[in-house]
Amino acid sequence: MGSIIESGWLYLITHFSDFQLAGMGSFLLHESVFFLSGLPFIYLERAGLLSKYKIQTKNNTPTAQEKCITRLLLYHFSVNLPLMIVSYPVFRCMGMRSSLPLPSWKVVLTQIIFYFILEDFVFYWGHRVLHTKWLYKHVHSVHHEYATPFGLTSEYAHPAEILFLGFATIVGPAITGPHLITLWLWMVLRVLETVEAHCGYHFPWSLSNFLPLYGGADFHDYHHRLLYTKSGNYSSTFVYMDWIFGTDKGYRKLKALKHNGVGVEDDSKQT
Numbered sequence: 313m314g315s316i317i318e319s320g321w322l323y324l325i326t327h328f329s330d331f332q333l334a335g336m337g338s339f340l341l342h343e344s345v346f347f348l349s350g351l352p353f354i355y356l357e358r359a360g361l362l363s364k365y366k367i368q369t370k371n372n373t374p375t376a377q378e379k380c381i382t383r384l385l386l387y388h389f390s391v392n393l394p395l396m397i398v399s400y401p402v403f404r405c406m407g408m409r410s411s412l413p414l415p416s417w418k419v420v421l422t423q424i425i426f427y428f429i430l431e432d433f434v435f436y437w438g439h440r441v442l443h444t445k446w447l448y449k450h451v452h453s454v455h456h457e458y459a460t461p462f463g464l465t466s467e468y469a470h471p472a473e474i475l476f477l478g479f480a481t482i483v484g485p486a487i488t489g490p491h492l493i494t495l496w497l498w499m500v501l502r503v504l505e506t507v508e509a510h511c512g513y514h515f516p517w518s519l520s521n522f523l524p525l526y527g528g529a530d531f532h533d534y535h536h537r538l539l540y541t542k543s544g545n546y547s548s549t550f551v552y553m554d555w556i557f558g559t560d561k562g563y564r565k566l567k568a569l570k571h572n573g574v575g576v577e578d579d580s581k582q583t
Contacts, residue, residue, distance in 0.1 A: 318414060321493065330410050334492060335397045338499065342396075343388065345500050349507045350463035357462055357512070365513045367533045370460045380458070380468050391471050399482065407489025415491045427484035427498050428549055434480035435548035440559070442473065448540040451476075461536050466510035480548070505549050510536075525550045534563045 324333060354377050356362055442452035454470040469477075481502055485495050508519070509532040520528030527547055535545035544559040545551070554560035 318412065321414060322412060325410055325412070330404070330492075331400055333410055334400045334403065334408070334495075335393075338396050338496065339388075339393050341496055342392070342499055342503060345503045346467065346507065347464070349504055350466070350511075353463035353507075353511045353513070362513065362515075365515050367512055367514055367530060368460045368537070372458065372460055372462060376458070377462070377464075380462075380464055384464060384468060387467070387469075387471060387474060391474050395475070395478065402486060403489065403495070406486050408485070408492060408495065409489075410492040414493055420491075420494050420497065423484075423488055423490050423494055424498055424501065426488070430484045430487075431480045431502070432548050432550050432553060434483055435477060436546050436553035438477050438480055439546040439548070442476070443540050443543050443546070445540070452540070456536065456540070459536055461510040461512055461533060463507040463511045466506040502549075509549075525552050525555075527551045531560075531563065534566070538562075 324337075328337065357366075357371050357377075358374065442448060448456075451470045451472050455465075455468060455473060458465040458468065467474075481499075485498060490498075509527060509529055511529050512533060514520070514528070514530040514533075518528050518530075520526045520530060527545070527549060531545055531547075531551060535543060538544070542562070544562050545554055546559055547554045551560060
């Protein structure tokens, strides 16, 4: 398996420059993973498939879904792509490389774990700041236009928010200067995680049923149903920051009542 990956990587670094791989390569990988993982949830919602696993009964209109896709393409090409290109010299300066040999799985795993821990910490505080009154009204409310999220809404946000919270994702790699293949793996994992968190479905096979402290769709969907003044559940991937600072109390209380069979109606309000 390792030789196959190395052979494929050798082909890439032989036929493309570091700048092409880190810039356009990263962008194309991101777009492929994002849309291939997010579009199926639009189909599920429109077709009414697996509806028993849907967290909210409300569906988005086709018009709202199409608006999301159109805005995403605009933001990705006008914000994400230039950001990836501009970031290349910074990552290069911090030690990022693309040459062989590839890093060992131990190095890759250690760096990815570090990125998740750091991203969770930075994202929590950045997200919580975005829920202050002025920033929510002028910036973060764009992301909350979809009170019933679906996979692609994970990256539907104000350009200022894309830059602001995007820092949480790149700060880890910027510090460690990883191999490009590690950076790509980190990007793929983050995209898949955030799409799943916004997908609107809680399946029996969802990672939150197996990984301790993993948030997932049920955790984040609750956040989207609340007005900013009542919000909580600010965490990114793992939810330890919400637990430490008590910003998940409403969610935990609701889950406990439902677990005990109390017939409660979610009193959260649609934005």
